[in-house]
Each structure stands twice: as C-alpha cells, then as structure tokens.
Amino acid sequence: MRRSFVPILCLLALSLPALRVGAADAPAAYDAQIRPLLNTYCAKCHGPEKPKHGVNLSKFTDVASIHRDPKLWRTVLQQLNERAMPPENKPQPTDAERALLIDWIQHTLNNPDPTAFAKDPGRVTVRRLNRFEYNNTVRDLFDVGARPADAFPADGAGGGGFDNNADTLFIPPILMEQYLAAADAVLDETKDDKLLVAKPSAGLPARDAAKKVLSHWTFRCFRRPVADAELDRYLKLFDLAAARGDDFPAAVRLALKGVLVSPNFLFRIEQDKPGTEPWEVNDFEVASRLSYFLWSTMPDDELFEQAKAGKLHDPAVLEAQVRRMLKDSKSRALAESFGTQWLGVRDLLTTANPDPRRFPAFNAQLRYSMYDEAVTFVDSVFRDDAPLTTLLNANYVFVNDWLADHYGIKDRVGGGDGKGEVLRRVELKDGSRGGILGLGAVLTVTSYPLRTSPVLRGKWVLEQVLGAPPPPPPPDIPELPKDDAKKDGLSFRKQLELHRKSTQCASCHNRMDPLGFGLENYDPVGRWRTELAGEPVDASGVMTTGETFKGPAELKKVLLGRKDEFVRNLTEKMLAYALGRGLEYYDQPTVKEIDDALAKNDYKASTLVLEISKSYPFRYRRNATPTGDGGKKGEGTASVQGAAGHSSESGTDE
DSSP: OOTTHHHHHHHHHHHOGGGOOOGGGHHHHIIIIIHHHHHHHTTTTSSSSSOGGGOOGGGOOSHHHHHTOHHHHHHHHHHHHTTOSSOTTSOOOOHHHHHHHHHHHHHHHHSOOGGGSOOOOOOOOOEEOOHHHHHHHHHHHHOOOOOGGGGSOOOOOOTTSOTTOGGGOOOOHHHHHHHHHHHHHHHHHSOHHHHOSSOOBTTBOHHHHHHHHHHHHHHHHHTSOOOHHHHHHHHHHHHHHHHTTOOHHHHHHHHHHHHHTSHHHHEEOOOOOSSSSOEEOOHHHHHHHHHHHHTSSOOOHHHHHHHHTTOTTSHHHHHHHHHHHHHSGGGHHIIIIIIHHHHTGGGGGTTOOOOTTTOTTOOHHHHHHHHHHHHHHHHHHHHTTOBTTHHHHOSEEEEOHHHHHHHTOGGGGTSOOSOTTOOEEEEOSSSSSOSGGGOHHHHHHTBOSSSBOHHHHHHHIIIIISSOOOOOOOTTOOOOOSSOOOBTTBOHHHHHHHHTTSHHHHHHHHHHHHHHHTTTTBOTTSOBOSEETTEEOOOEEEOTTSOEEEHHHHHHHHHHTTHHHHHHHHHHHHHHHHHTSOOOGGGHHHHHHHHHHHHHTTTBHHHHHHHHHHSHHHHEEOOSSOSSGGGOOOTTGGGTTGGGOOOSOSSSOO
16 A cells, blocks of 8 residues: 555544454445445456456355455455555545455454354375485484485475475376385395394294384384284285295395385375264374474384373373474474475575576585575574564574675674584674575575576565465566666666556566565675666665565565564465365464464464464364365465466566
C-alpha cells in the first residue's frame, strides 16, 4: 500500500469494528459483504467464462471452499495488500472496501474452522530412502565411510520442493542394480569383528549364531522388531551359502546383503490398519519419523530404547528427545537437507557457473566454502535455539580464510591466522552481511554468469522468504542483456525499468525488482561493491506498499516487518519436509497451531521443531481413503499465482 494509504488503514482499523468478524460470523459476512465485492471488482476477469490465468473466484461459494485452497487466497490477500489487483486500468475498490476484503480474508485464513472439514493427518506413500538418507543410514549402521548413494540417480523434488517427498521417490530399474552394488560396497568395508556379533562355538551351532547376527542387524536395518518368521527368509540365504561351502562370515554376508536390498531397509514402511479412522503411529514409527526429520538417518540406541519401552508417546519424553537430538552433531543434517533445499543453494554445486574470465577468483575452494557457510549458518540458528528471525538479521557470519578474503572482512578475523579452510563465527557491526540475504551461495545462484539479476533475486525473496512466488513468465518475452554494461547510455537498472513498463510484465516486476535491487551491492559472486559500470550502485527500492529502503540492511528491516509471512512460510516448508508430502488444505489448522506457539515463545527455533514433532499429522496416519470430504485436494492450486500476472525471468532470462 502507498504511504498515504497506511494512515487510512490505521483509522479504518479503529473506526470500522463492525467489519471485523469472528469465525462464527465468517459465513454470513462472506455472503453479505465479501462476495458482492468480489463480484464487482474481480468477476469480470476471474469468473467462470475464460478466467484469466485459470483463476476462477466464482467457484468459491462458501468459507469451507476457501479453506480448501488457502494458497490461492493468500495470493489474493497479497495482491490486495500490495494494491496489485485489480489492475490500475480497472475499477478500484474504495479504501474502506479494500480494508474490509483484507481484514476478512486474513482473519479467515488465519483462523481455519476445524469443524469445516474432517480432521485428517494425510497419507504418505511408502517412502524410499533418498540418497542423503541412504548414505547416512549405512554410515550409522556399520560405521563406514562409503557413500554408495552418490552414484544413484538423482532424487526428484515433490510437493514442498524437497527430495524426501514420497510421491517422487521412484525406483528406476537401474537403481535396483545399484542397490546390489551398494550393499557389496558397504559390507566389503565392514570388518568381520563389527558384523559378527555372534560366532559359532561348542555351545552355539553355526545356524543359531547366524540367527543371532541377523536378529541384531535386521532390527537395526528395518528400524523395528522382526518376528522369527520374517527372520527365516534371510536365514535361508545363510543356509544356501553354507550348503555351497561358504565359511561362516561369507554366508552371513550373503544373508546381510539380502537384508540391505530388502524393501524393509530401503523404504520407511509403516503398518496400515483396517478401517477408515486415523490412528496414532507406533513408537518405532515415531522414532524413525523423528530421526529422519532431524538427522536424515536411522534412530540411535537411545531412540530405540525409548521406543522399546513405549515412551515416545509421552509428551515430556518426546520433547526431551527432540531437544537432545537438536544438540547432537547429527542435527546438522537438518540444515544440510532441509536448509539447502529451502534456500535453493544446492544449485551452487551443480548448475551455478559464474564466468571464469570475469570472476577468476571463484574456484572450487570458494564454491564449497560458500555451500558450507550456508549449511553452518542455518545449523547455528537451530543448534543455538535462536529466534527464527535470526535467519534474516543475524549479526554474524561463518567464514574461513578464503571467504574472509572474498567478502573483504579479512581484517575482522585477524588476517592470515593459519586456520585455512576452517569456518569460524565472526561478529559483525553493520547489516551489510549476515543472515540468508548475505550468503554468498544465495547471491551466486540468483545471478547469471556475467551479471546479477534483480529479478531472480527478487523472485527468490518472494518465494523462499515470504512464501509468495510469482507465476511463471509468459512466452516470447524479449531478453535482457547477458551482462550489466550500459546500452545506449542506459544503465542496466534503467534498461530493466523500461522492460517492466510493459503491462504484461509490470505487475510482477513491481513486486520483484525492488527486492532484488536492494541486494545490488552484492556482485554475481557475492562480493560487496559500491560501483557498477562506472557509476555508484543504486540499491534503493520502493515497494508496492510505498515503503522505501536502500541496501540490504534496510531491506532486512522491511522483511522483518513482514515477519508473520516469513514465519508462516518457514513453518509450511518445514512441516512439508517433516511429513514427506506437500501440504493440503486440511493441514492449515496445524500450521496455525504451530505459528501461534512460535509467537508465544519468541519464535525460538526449537519451538518450530517441537511443535511439528507433536503435531497431529506427524503423529498420526490413515489408510488411502480419508475420513470425510473424500480426500479432495485444494481446488485450483496449480494456478494459485495466476491472479498476480506474470514474472518475466524464471531461471533463464527476464
């Protein structure tokens, strides 16, 4: 909203109490006040006949239907807040009408009525261990350094954008062959003294000893107790090997190879139950859910013991275990798996390629240092139990000698102290660096080989920080220059300003570009700069709401003013990651409960993890057919960004 609009809204908030509705009044208010406004200002473009960008608002006939598509309505809310909709050339609601729409939609989305639809924990397809989880699991099983999954086909990213999503963890035929080779690689590295927890003796026949060995390892590999009938399947492999003349260690290894290619090891299998009502998962399943959420690996001995004792359903025990796990060094996996995917910095190791002639100092050492910096920073917020807002406004960085030189802060760490590649925490006195906006990895993956991209960086802030991604660009948008040199006497910023005068580009660029320009002091590889093409860097921005800022320090303050959006987005992202599935409309009460708990606990990082671990969908499951509502997914989610217009830079060019 423009600056002149802010005081008006403040007055409206005080003078129009009759327009504020409670949950019980929401349906009546929708029919009497909200739908008429939507019909007046939205229906012409977003009605049933040829709805623009596939967004048809007329199908939302009641509050329950709105709850089924919260993503779309959060976009509607955002467009109203930013005065991006209706378009400038269309009839506009009055300030009072806009305030009413904003107030009602925000209240409705933030207060989902749990009685509006059946309580549903959702259902996760049987989930294969992804490559990261496989490597970590065999490491913790056998104490080996082999990483055989590095050679596996890449894992896809599903709902929520994470590679632990069950619906995208397919098994191509080549992977089955690689599982056999991986089992050999792991067992070949493992010493017999480690594998053979029992050996034949005068009082212990070879088959009985093999059963003891297999009982020990199947429990750990399958992450649950294993019945004798199931164990017999692997003993048959031992029998076959022994019958052909293999000695005891070799026969046991064959049986263990069978264990390591079993679906019970390769998949996280949870038992179904008859009926349609959801049920609480058992203690061993809770242990695995916790360990793969926080550690990306199997449960440790302590979790197994708590599961055996049936204590993981005790809230006090569960909280104690979560806090213990967060302090364990293995919790770095949360930052390395969730954090790097949330921030999009995995691309730094694969597709990000700054031009080597323009940036000769960007070498492999720097690339991997930036990646480690991002992981270590996110890990520090959770390990220190800092407020989640620290992710935005941290007053420290993690640098080694290479990064310190690159960022120009060598004098702050003592310079040439011989620590080399070791990352260490360095406190900062200004806001020019620190937090996710100043990470070299983020800044590099949101740039082109020869220049920065305010559009890509602005899109990244909208999507990864605020959870408000712009839609994909329309076809046939003219490309901008590949470098940041002047053209016809115009700076790159001026060229982009001309570019976004197009009506099909303006709505999204007006949202994205100011955010990206706030980061223009960082060059394409994350170094601080004050000049660009012979002129001072212009890192100023004006939001569609009228807020102004200059440079990353002031941009952070703007984003902190939208803390609720940031926290909600982070909650939704981490909940989707923890559940291994995309979120649905029936998850919104859970998101609200978590956000409410965060607000009451100073937004501490541990609160986010604890509340997810205690949440209904994390502790319950159901069969394929849900209760109530027929399992209907949110309506229109594929086009939830359509009302915003189009962005004209989406990973390739503007």
